[in-house]
Amino acid sequence: MSSEMKMTRRIATDGLLTAVCFMLSYVETLLPSAGLPGVKMGLANICVLFALYRLTTWDAVVISGVRIILNWIIFGNISGAIYSVFGAILSLGAMYMLKKSGKFSTIGVSLAGGAVHNFGQVLAAVIMLGPGALGYLPPLLILGEATGAVNGIVAGVILGRVKGWGNSV
Amino acid sequence: MNKTARNDILLAVAIALAAVAVFLIRIFPAAPAQSCEVIHAGATEAVLPLDGNGVYVCGSVEIEISDGSARIKKSGCPEQICVKHKPISRSGEAVICAPEGVMIRITGEGPDFVQ
Structure with a gap:
């Protein structure tokens, strides 16, 4: 395959995953939010995990970034996007390191990504709203563990079943 | 239990402990002086x-x-x-x-x- 072909294929793959990611973000807005603002399933993280394992870290960054921008334009408000950016940067960094260490399964990587994402969100809230926002961290972390584990299991199943993607891209 | 599963569980416990720690730190200074x-x-x-x-x-x-x-x-x-x-x-x-x-x-x- 020529390098041009490879690039085209990569753009198509990233576009496809971004679309799935975005759709999962939309599905999330339909789910109830357990009474706390910012509580979400984080289903989009399944896509990011998939990209992280099957494509490169940069593909995961691109998919995450485009998703946040799309989400902001279509559903969101600016403060939501700022929380998301903070969370996503930290979360991607943590997931990248844990994946690279090779000592964790997708469940562990997803758990850490979720927890660090929550931490980033609360950090952004503390900067914007004051230290009172720190009170949100414990419930977010506990709920984030549950959703992170679910996402990690789903990502693991998908990675196991979807063959012929990624490393051949 | 294999090693990655054990690490996953340790990680989950660590996060839960961190949550509890933040919770306790938030609670105790909140008890105001009477x-x-x-x-x-x-x-x-x-x-x-x-x-x-x-x-x-x-x-x-x-x-x-x-x-x-x-x-x-x-x-x-x-x-x-x-x-x-x-x-x-x-x-x-x-x-x-x-x-x-x-x-x-x-x-x-x-x-x-x-x-």
């Missing part, structure tokens, strides 16, 4: 912090602060009702020694006596 207000003949005579220990003398009345609660230890009054009153520690609780015109009252936020 104090015992001494009112004599209708005017506030002293405000004693409840976290200290000691005895405050107001006329014939001795007020003792210990273990986060306040009580009237001695009084020159005939009935000694105030001395028999249990120690007080919650906001809004009070002990009154009517003959001596002394009242002690817990002020500040924290565990509230008045529901």
Whole structure:
């Protein structure tokens, strides 16, 4: 395959995953939010995990970034996007390191990504709203563990079943 | 159990502990200092912090602060009702020694006596 072909294929793959990611973000807005603002399933993280394992870290960054921008334009408000950016940067960094260490399964990587994402969100809230926002961290972390584990299991199943993607891209 | 599964569980436990730690750190400084207000003949005579220990003398009345609660230890009054009153520690609780015109009252936020 020529390098041009490879690039085209990569753009198509990233576009496809971004679309799935975005759709999962939309599905999330339909789910109830357990009474706390910012509580979400984080289903989009399944896509990011998939990209992280099957494509490169940069593909995961691109998919995450485009998703946040799309989400902001279509559903969101600016403060939501700022929380998301903070969370996503930290979360991607943590997931990248844990994946690279090779000592964790997708469940562990997803758990850490979720927890660090929550931490980033609360950090952004503390900067914007004051230290009172720190009170949100414990419930977010506990709920984030549950959703992170679910996402990690789903990502693991998908990675196991979807063959012929990624490393051949 | 394989190694990655064990690491996953350790990670989950670590995150849960971090959550609990943040929760506890948030709870403890939130317990605000309470104090015992001494009112004599209708005017506030002293405000004693409840976290200290000691005895405050107001006329014939001795007020003792210990273990986060306040009580009237001695009084020159005939009935000694105030001395028999249990120690007080919650906001809004009070002990009154009517003959001596002394009242002690817990002020500040924290565990509230008045529901």
